[in-house]
Amino acid sequence: MSFVSVFNELPLANLAQLARDATTVDVERALARSGHRSLSDFAALLSPAAAPFLEAMARESHALTVQHFGKAMRLFAPVYLSNECVNNCQYCGFSRDNPVLRTTLAVEQVMAEARHLVVEGFRNILLVAGEHPKFVSNGYLRDCVAALHTAGVPSISIEVGPLETEDYRPVVAAGCEGLVVYQETYNREVYREMHTAGPKKDFNWRLETAERGYAAGFRRLGIGALIGLGKWREEAIAVAAHAEYLLKKCWRAQLTVSLPRLRPAAGEFEPRHPMSDREMAQFVCALRLTFPHVGIVLSTRESPRLRDGLIPLGVTLMSAGSHTEPGGYTGAGSEKLHRTEHGKIVEVPAVPSEGEHCCATEQFVIADMRSAAEVAAKLRALGYEPVWKDWDPALSEKTPS
Amino acid sequence: MSENSSNLQIAGREFRSRLLLGTGKFASNELMRDAIAASGSEIVTVALRRADLSGQHDRFANILDFIDAKRVQLLPNTSGAMNADEAVRLAKLARAAGLGNWVKLEIHPDPHYLLPDPIETLKAAEVLVKEGFIVLPYINADPVLAKRLEDAGCATVMPLGSPIGSARGVETRAQIEIIIAQAGIPVVVDAGLGAPSHAAEAMELGADAVLINTAIAVAADPIRMARAFKAAVEAGRDAYEIGLAPRSREAQPTSPLTGFLER
Ligand code: SF4
Numbered sequence: 001m002s003f004v005s006v007f008n009e010l011p012l013a014n015l016a017q018l019a020r021d022a023t024t025v026d027v028e029r030a031l032a033r034s035g036h037r038s039l040s041d042f043a044a045l046l047s048p049a050a051a052p053f054l055e056a057m058a059r060e061s062h063a064l065t066v067q068h069f070g071k072a073m074r075l076f077a078p079v080y081l082s083n084e085c086v087n088n089c090q091y092c093g094f095s096r097d098n099p100v101l102r103t104t105l106a107v108e109q110v111m112a113e114a115r116h117l118v119v120e121g122f123r124n125i126l127l128v129a130g131e132h133p134k135f136v137s138n139g140y141l142r143d144c145v146a147a148l149h150t151a152g153v154p155s156i157s158i159e160v161g162p163l164e165t166e167d168y169r170p171v172v173a174a175g176c177e178g179l180v181v182y183q184e185t186y187n188r189e190v191y192r193e194m195h196t197a198g199p200k201k202d203f204n205w206r207l208e209t210a211e212r213g214y215a216a217g218f219r220r221l222g223i224g225a226l227i228g229l230g231k232w233r234e235e236a237i238a239v240a241a242h243a244e245y246l247l248k249k250c251w252r253a254q255l256t257v258s259l260p261r262l263r264p265a266a267g268e269f270e271p272r273h274p275m276s277d278r279e280m281a282q283f284v285c286a287l288r289l290t291f292p293h294v295g296i297v298l299s300t301r302e303s304p305r306l307r308d309g310l311i312p313l314g315v316t317l318m319s320a321g322s323h324t325e326p327g328g329y330t331g332a333g334s335e336k337l338h339r340t341e342h343g344k345i346v347e348v349p350a351v352p353s354e355g356e357h358c359c360a361t362e363q364f365v366i367a368d369m370r371s372a373a374e375v376a377a378k379l380r381a382l383g384y385e386p387v388w389k390d391w392d393p394a395l396s397e398k399t400p401s
Numbered sequence: 402m403s404e405n406s407s408n409l410q411i412a413g414r415e416f417r418s419r420l421l422l423g424t425g426k427f428a429s430n431e432l433m434r435d436a437i438a439a440s441g442s443e444i445v446t447v448a449l450r451r452a453d454l455s456g457q458h459d460r461f462a463n464i465l466d467f468i469d470a471k472r473v474q475l476l477p478n479t480s481g482a483m484n485a486d487e488a489v490r491l492a493k494l495a496r497a498a499g500l501g502n503w504v505k506l507e508i509h510p511d512p513h514y515l516l517p518d519p520i521e522t523l524k525a526a527e528v529l530v531k532e533g534f535i536v537l538p539y540i541n542a543d544p545v546l547a548k549r550l551e552d553a554g555c556a557t558v559m560p561l562g563s564p565i566g567s568a569r570g571v572e573t574r575a576q577i578e579i580i581i582a583q584a585g586i587p588v589v590v591d592a593g594l595g596a597p598s599h600a601a602e603a604m605e606l607g608a609d610a611v612l613i614n615t616a617i618a619v620a621a622d623p624i625r626m627a628r629a630f631k632a633a634v635e636a637g638r639d640a641y642e643i644g645l646a647p648r649s650r651e652a653q654p655t656s657p658l659t660g661f662l663e664r
Contacts, residue, residue: 066619068566070426121461152455219483219512247513252483254512293513383428389462392450394494395481 002208003245007186010241012234015043019233022047030289031056037290042240045286046233054278057285061314064292072385074317076124077372078159078299079113080326081105081144083360085130087161087198089184091229091262091269093363094130096198100361101337104135109332110144114151116329120321120372123389124155126180128324128363131161131200138167145174155391157220161199162209168216177396179213180222181206182258186238187230194229210242214250219396221250222297224258227280228271236283243291256295256317259283263301263364277306281313288314300368304378307368311382320375325362334359406638409610411587412503412535412556414474416443419604420634421476421589422627423614425451430467432623437473440617440627444610446476446505449491454498465500476537478505484518485525492529504529505559506538515565519546523553530554539591542573547580547588558584559612561592562603566615568595571602581607597633604637605645 018026022044030041031053037045044050045057082104085094093100105113114125127144129136145156157178158171168179183206185191191203200206210221223242225235239257246255259280262271275283280302287296298307298315300322307318327333337360339346370378376386409416422442427433437445445468453459468475477495482488485508492504506529508522509515517539523546529536535556540546542560550558560580563569570593571577581588587609594600600611613630620626 066426067568067615070615070618071428072426123459123461252510252512380429385427385429387451389453389459390450391481392452392454392491392494394454394491395450395483395487 002211003242003249004204004207006245007207007238007241010238012237012241015039015237016231016234018043019046019237020048022049024049027053031060039237039240039244039290042286042290043233043237045289046236046282050286051278051282054282054285057289058281058313061285061288062312064288065312065314065316068293069295069316070385071383072387073311073315073379074124074295074387074390075122075372075376076126076155076157076317076319077117077120077122078126078128078319078322078324079110079117080324080328080360080363081110081127081129081140081160082132082135083130083326083363084132084135085198086132087130087200088196089200090194091184091226093361096340098361099339101339101359103326103333103336103338103360104129104132105326105333107140107143107147109327109330111147111151112332113327113329114148114153117372118152121376121386121388122372123153124157124391125153126157126159126178126319127176128158129160131198133161136160138163138171141176142170142174145171145176149175149393154389154393157222159222162206162212165212165215168213168218172217175393175396177218177391178220178222179210179218180224180256180258181209181213182222182224182226182260183207183238183242184226185229186225186235186242190230207242210246211250214246214253218253220254220256221246222256222258224260224297226260226262227275228262228273231273232275232279232283236286240287240290243294247291247294254295255291256297257287257291258297258299259287260299260301263367280306281310284310284314300366301364303367304370308378308382311379311384318375320368321370321372322366323362324364324366325360327359328362331359406635406642409587411444411537416474417441418443418631418634419610419638420600420631421446421591421610421612422617423612424448424464424468424618426615426618427623428618430464433464433618434467436617436623436627437468439624439631440613441631442473442627444474444476446478446612446614448480449477449495449500450481452477452495452500454494454500456498470501474503475501476503476505477501478507478539479525480507480509480515482508482525483510483521484508485521485528488521488525489528489532492534493532496534502533503535503556504537506536517541517561519543522546523549526550526553526555537589542576542580544576544579544583548583551584551586555586557587557589557609559589559591562590562599563593565592567593568616569593570595570599571606574602574606577603577608578606597629600630601633601637601640604634605640607641610634 159180590603
């Protein structure tokens with residue numbers, strides 16, 4: 001049995017209704033709960049009726065986070081390997097329907113990007129790529145992971161198109177310990193609308209990815225929903241249900257949850273159900289109150305003001321100084337740049353003409369442009385130790401095959 | 402007449418302080434260093450996964466630079482290890498990196514509650530002891546496991562008072578009492594002690610030492626809190642060595658069971 005059958009049985013409609021119509025009494029009951037909070041409690045904490053309790057929620061959320069994670073913030077950075085993609089997610093700059101500049105980094109170029117980040121302090125790197133079996137195979141991922149270890153990166157995760165358990169194994173064996181896959185939206189109808197072509201069309205296959213990764217030996221699992229596609233409270237409840245399931249089924253894996261909000265990208269997709277900053281804070285607190293030990297991730301999609309404000313509320317893992325295009329840190333990969341128009345490759349002139357980009361197109365526009373050093377300094381000023389290294393490869397070292 | 406409480410002895414070394422300190426969760430390495438000083442602790446544990454083991458002096462993983470290994474016994478811990486193999490590998494790597502042969506053996510396959518795996522811990526302890534390590538295993542408060550680890554040659558056992566970071570105090574009191582009663586090696590109560598009174602309670606029970614991390618690291622003033630724990634540990638130890646008065650001393654007006662002897 002996988003999460004798909006659990007998900008199909010979930011009383012999502014009831015929980016969603018609670019998240020809309022909870023009363024003050026429901027919220028107070030959820031807040032007063034000592035011990036384990038249920039999905040119903042979570043729904044009540046997300047409700048408009050809980051909004052006036054935000055400060056109280058924030059206080060408990062802060063205390064729980066400090067208790068379990070300390071006054072420390074783990075930092076990571078993404079390295080985009082490729083923006084080739086066979087899917088056409090409507091909200092994504094890399095969609096195959098978008099006529100954008102594309103490239104795939106060679107392993108040495110990935111190393112160059114990683115070395116740049118290592119100098120900045122990062123010891124935890126997330127490898128990101130579009131879904132394209134030809135350009136981003138598991139053999140390529142394995143080689144990137146192995147190379148990064150030699151470049152002084154102890155901790156490596158991937159966020160790429162979902163694979164079979166067997167296909168993950170070589171990547172894990174090379175020393176990759178984290179797997180990140182967002183469902184994007186847990187609403188089947190919206191999902192169908194957003195993903196009309198490519199392997200990503202298969203909702204269930206994606207929903208089972210974290211479990212397949214766990215079976216392959218990943219020790220950290222990241223899940224999340226892209227906020228803005230479906231109604232955010234419903235997405236939040238589904239993510240929480242997924243988290244609850246994974247905590248039981250994949251009990252040896254450290255679980256992290258992300259709440260990325262849609263950002264402007266090529267394709268000009270507009271969020272249908274925006275979530276305000278206040279609601280985002282409420283979401284973070286509700287998550288922490290329900291799952292005291294789960295990691296909460298915050299990327300540079302959000303503004304410095306909001307990021308700084310959310311630090312004490314429950315966030316445990318942040319990216320900083322990020323680029324969301326392949327070669328973004330060093331300019332690597334620009335020699336192979338090409339444009340795809342309706343799936344056809346159009347060569348790009350070696351010397352960019354005026355107004356023409358010189359590097360690959362980014363996935364989305366980031367909002368926090370501060371450098372890693374600036375973010376680290378801000379963390380210290382807020383009373384948090386920036387933690388760069390929290391993993392040693394000796395832990396996950398596999399016997400050479 | 403006044404005497405100082407006795408020293409703690411582990412693996413042939415003597416320590417005046419019976420307070421061990423964990424170094425995670427501090428708001429800065431500087432604060433951690435000052436809290437160690439204020440606590441008077443002479444045994445300090447560091448998560449190896451946070452430290453630089455490459456020997457390249459990584460300034461982004463320099464937690465060890467803030468611990469004076471000449472003044473305190475460094476106790477590297479294997480936190481993050483999910484099984485015996487990983488813990489053994491990490492311990493050996495630390496020794497090779499010059500961090501000595503003391504190791505706090507922590508194996509918790511569940512990364513959320515961080516509860517120790519008894520089976521893997523025993524396996525790893527057997528290997529590490531044979532390899533010449535001084536092994537201080539973190540365990541659930543399981544008296545039989547404690548004896549098995551003692552038989553395997555461990556230097557101490559470190560049963561938990563309650564889950565890591567829970568601040569619930571000595572919830573495993575009944576089992577800890579048995580472990581202390583049966584132990585031929587020092588018993589260090591580790592984890593879950595959220596207040597100085599918890600530490601004092603463990604010491605009054607006869608624990609040889611306690612290990613504190615979260616309660617000091619995340620306190621609003623870690624330095625003062627370190628001092629508070631120091632005082633509590635000393636008070637608890639003194640009370641234990643002196644011997645507490647029995648709890649119930651109300652005079653019994655009659656002797657229903659032994660009265661017949663008076664007749
Ligand atoms: S979200 Fe991923 S799969 Fe979808 S178009 Fe973008 S890169 Fe491709």
